Amino acid sequence: MKMADNAQSNMLPEKQPNPGGSPRPIVRILLALVILSIGAGTAAYLKNSAPRTQKRPPAKLSPTVQVETVQPCGYQVVVTAMGTVIPASKLVLKSRVSGEIVGIHPEFTEGGFFKKDMKVLQIDPVDYELALVRKRSAVAEAEYALKLELGHQAVAKREWELLSGSQPAQELEEELVLRKPHLDKAGASLAAAEADLRSAMLDLNRTHITVPFNAMVRLKSVDLGSQVTPQDAMAELVGTDAYRIQVSIPVDRLEWIKIPGQAGDSGSKARIIYGQGHECDGIVIRLMGDLSDEGRMARILVEVADPLGLNTPEKDRAPLLIGEYVRVKIEGRRLDGVFKIPRTALRDNSSVWIAGEKQTLEIRKVRPVWRDADLVLLQDGLKPGERLIVSDLAAAVEGMAVRVDALKSETRSDLSAINKAGGE
Template identity: 55%
Template sequence: MTHRNHQNTDQNRIAVPSEHHRIIPLLVKILLPLLILGAGIAGAAYIQKSTSKPRRRPPEQTARLVNTEPVRISDEQVVIQVMGTVEPAHELVLRPKVSGEVVSAHPEFTEGGFLEAGEEILKIDPKDYELIVTQMKSKVAEASYQLKIEMGYQDIAKREWELLNGKSSGKDPDKALATRKPHLEKAKAELRSAKAELEQARLNLARTRVCTPFSAVIRTKQAEIGSQVSSGEQLAELTGTDEYRIRVSVPVDRLKWITIPRKGGDPGSQAVVKYHDGAYQREGTVIRLLSDLDTEAHMARLLISVKDPLGLENPETGYPPLLIGEYVRVEIRGEKLTNVVRIPRTALRDDNKIWIAGKDRTLIIRQVRTVWRDNDSVFLKNGLKIGEQLITSDLSAPVHGMAIQMAGFSENE
């Protein structure tokens, strides 16, 4: 019994160590990762605390590069640029004042032909009118003869009255009849009438020669040699060549800059007429302001005179002629501006501001007053001084006082 108990006791002692061997590896597997994780967290915290934080620095301000031009004060000419249409200054529908057959015509009596003032365009058969002149001359001679005979009767009647009545005047009606005064008045009236008819006949004869009233170009013609024409019938359309006019539309607020004649002969503003895409130009003069506005654009309308538009007086210039109906560009020279600053239109900011490069190389934003603007330039009366540098280039997000660097200037200048 004692031996069996001892064996059981040994068996129990051997079984206990076996359970401890199973628990220890399990604990190692669980605790070891936890220890490693904790060590990592502790190390990271230590590194974070021991590393110095970088100091924040304000961003460096970079000077913006700009283009500039020096400010200059000068006297400038106001130029108003408009468009206009060429039209004739003088045009005429030629009509004869007598009837008959056309027996001759000028060699230039054709469309596009040129004629000087007073030249005979065509001639109507004058024979019938020459005969009438001859008849009227005879009638005048007869009336003159009758007047002379009546003058002789006047002397006889006067002497007879004096013999019968002496120096007494008698009643005026009786004396007038006795001395043939009504007969004398009738003879004189008949002579005047005959002379008037002769003058009319001569005038009709002269009208058989149809002449140009002014230097002209023939636009159209409706007669030929051999044509039978009637008084008042259209023969041709003429356009004067001494002068053309250009009708232009101008904004009403710009009329104050233009000198407009109040009556014929007064001086007007000078103008330059450019045509054929600006390749050629002619001098012109403002001569009239029309009384109504352009119905479409509600602008004022001016007439500009151009002398010798076809270059007939000075053919050596070689300029092509202006054409009726041609659309041309006109530059009207208005009043002169004194002591103003001319700047590029692109240098005007927000309609009334400019940018100046300050002496300390900073941007200065300044408000100005404009006195004139055109397509390319703006004229300023104040806001700039001689020697200042006007900034002409663009800047994104400009701020008054921001640092700038002028192109072409070194940092030390």
């Protein structure tokens, strides 16, 4: 047992003696405390000696707006609407006599033009010429019968004078003896024969088919050799002196348009835009007496003279076509001393925004006197030189601060001046 204990004790390391006499763990602890104290002191010093920043409230940013400087001006109101071209005069051409068409004008085709009283068609006149000869013969016979009866009446009158002497006779007996009824019959027969002659002459003249006004053939339904009767339509003609445009407009626009009355005054002028940018002039001639079935719109008629340009020296003018859908700009009343603003600057249909002298927002109620798709006219509610806000704001509050975008506002003011000059 002792040998085992000695062997185990020999295996353990020998403890080294501490020359300082104090244990090492205490020194380490003290050293760590010193380092921590120095670090804490340094941190406290840096914290206390660092410059302090003063807290300020966040700056309030005013929204930027664009403005236009408004000035009163004169403006010619223009009512813009759409309409359909219709003929001012049209005719279904029919014959007043029957027969075969033996002659036809080269222009008698769709799109052909005729001047007033020009001959269009010729119906075979032979039968009517023969009828005219017979009627003239009947007139000659009636004239002969009348002259013969006048001779008989003269003889009867002399015989009556010889036989009656001084004896009175009844009026009826005298008329019969003097053959007055026979004379009346002969006169009536002559009048009837002469009337038949005039009718035959008219029928012969009616074999020449003419047009009653300057016209264009819109549709034809007969040709050379066709048999026609008075009930047959031979062609459809439209007048070329003028076309009309049936325009539909809202009822509240009528007060701006001058419509002719019984006094003979002229209507408002109009400008018609059609085709590929072609234009021509027109004039309002009538207000139709009912509203359109679709949309309950008022309807007016605008007349265009020489719609096909037949009497116009302008070679580049395009013809106006029947059935064409066109834009019509009708000249309305002129307004003076009004403020013209963009349609987008009218807020809620009844107010505008003004940038005041103190750079604050003013919300002002207005009542437009005219408005269309692009602009609004105000008679009052604005003062010359005021700055109208034309840009949008997310939330507009009376009295809120705003900043005017000087560059864009200056550009818009230049454009406004140009528009003002155009409106005047």
